[in-house]
Amino acid sequence: MKTFNQIVEELFGVKEENIKDELSSKDIPNWDSMNYLLFIAELEKEFSMSFSMDEVMNAQTLGDLRVLVEKNKK
Amino acid sequence: MNAKELSFDEIKVGDNASFYRVFMEDEVMKFAELSGDMNPLHTDISYAEGTQFKQRLVHGMLLGSLCSRFVGMCIPGKRCLYLSQNLSFKNPVFIGDEIEVVGTVIFKSEATKILTINIVMKKGKDVVVLGEAKVQVI
Structure with missing residues (x-):
């Protein structure tokens, strides 16, 4: 199974050593609307979870998304 | 041939479909012209x-x-928005070979309406191409 950071690197092109929770679409050039949807779908597939549309739309940073994954694991 | 028109809710994980295809010489030559890939492995018999x-x-x-x-x-089908595709070429396919294409829905993302579809192409029992498509159902 891929890790959260591996999916960030794969979809957003951010090297693992540069990944920080505060990064948002303003900091990551590849974080466009379509890539974001692919990122969400990949998180759901890899972690066997399902997010709501509100959760997806309210997340602003990588940290928000990491929290979302952890919350859905419980 | 008409495109299917499936909604996101109509599609379930495990749903699949298949078809067969044979590529003949004229089609390979047309693709060589269209793509510009005139590599002799595709275009030159000798x-x-x-x-x-x-x-x-x-x-x-x-x-x-x-x-x-x-x-x-x-x-x-009709509601498809093609988002991504990966491909691995496992075995050679020659002009005239019959290829079976089987696609299976392996994941549905409710929040994004994105499907992940595993696509396997076979020549007889041999896998020739493996791919994974991501599509949004619009």
Whole structure:
């Protein structure tokens, strides 16, 4: 199974050593609307979870998304 | 041939579809012209005979185009927005080979309406192409 950071690197092109929770679409050039949807779908597939549309739309940073994954694991 | 028109809710994980396709010489030559890939392994009989394959190969991306047909015509069909595709070419396909294309929905993302579809192409029992498509159902 891929890790959260591996999916960030794969979809957003951010090297693992540069990944920080505060990064948002303003900091990551590849974080466009379509890539974001692919990122969400990949998180759901890899972690066997399902997010709501509100959760997806309210997340602003990588940290928000990491929290979302952890919350859905419980 | 009409495209299916499946909604996101109509599609379930495990749903699948399949079709067969044979690429003939004129189609390989047309693809060579369209793509600009005139590599002699696809277009020159005498060159291909001198290789380990002994005959001309169908372009990998011409086979890959069958993934486009699958998502655009089978699952989900008309409502498809093609987002991404990966491909691995496992074995050679020669002009005239019959290829079976089988696609299976392996994941549905409710929040994004994105399907992940596993696509396997076989020549007889041999896998020739493996691919994974991501499509949004619009």
